[in-house]
Amino acid sequence: MRFLLAIFLGIAGLITPYSVFAESADVxxxxEGVDEDKLTLxxxxxxxxxxxxxxxxxxxxKGVKVVVFYTETDGKRVINDLQIVE
Structure with missing residues (x-):
């Protein structure tokens, strides 16, 4: 039973999309610009x-200083969280 579980987990690891392993970053x-219609900064x-x-x-x-926490997914930087710097 443990052998089958190990095989299953190994196969699942190989077919899991790599975007799952994306790391969060911050900047x-x-x-410089805000577009609420396109949901972009x-x-x-x-x-x-x-x-x-x-x-x-x-x-x-424009002109507001922020810290943006994001994850890069499919070439896009997707915002996870944002803080305004006072």
């Missing part, structure tokens, strides 16, 4: 960050 930068690092549908854009505008 501290100043907002552009920071002064020149990168575009995709926000989830339920994201709250209150207080976010």
């Amino acid at each position: 501290e930068a100043v907002i 552009v920071l002064d690092d020149g990168k575009k960050y995709q926000a989830p549908e339920e994201f709250n854009f209150d207080g976010l505008k």
Whole structure:
């Protein structure tokens, strides 16, 4: 039984998409642009960050310094969390 379980877990590990293993990262930068319709932020690092549908854009505008916690998935930087730096 343990042998079958080991084989099953090995196969499951091989067919699991690699995006599951994506690591979270963070960046501290100043907002260059906000597009609420497209759910994106552009920071002064020149990168575009995709926000989830339920994201709250209150207080976010050009010139605001933020720390963005994101995960890179399918070539997109998806925002997990965001904090405004006072």
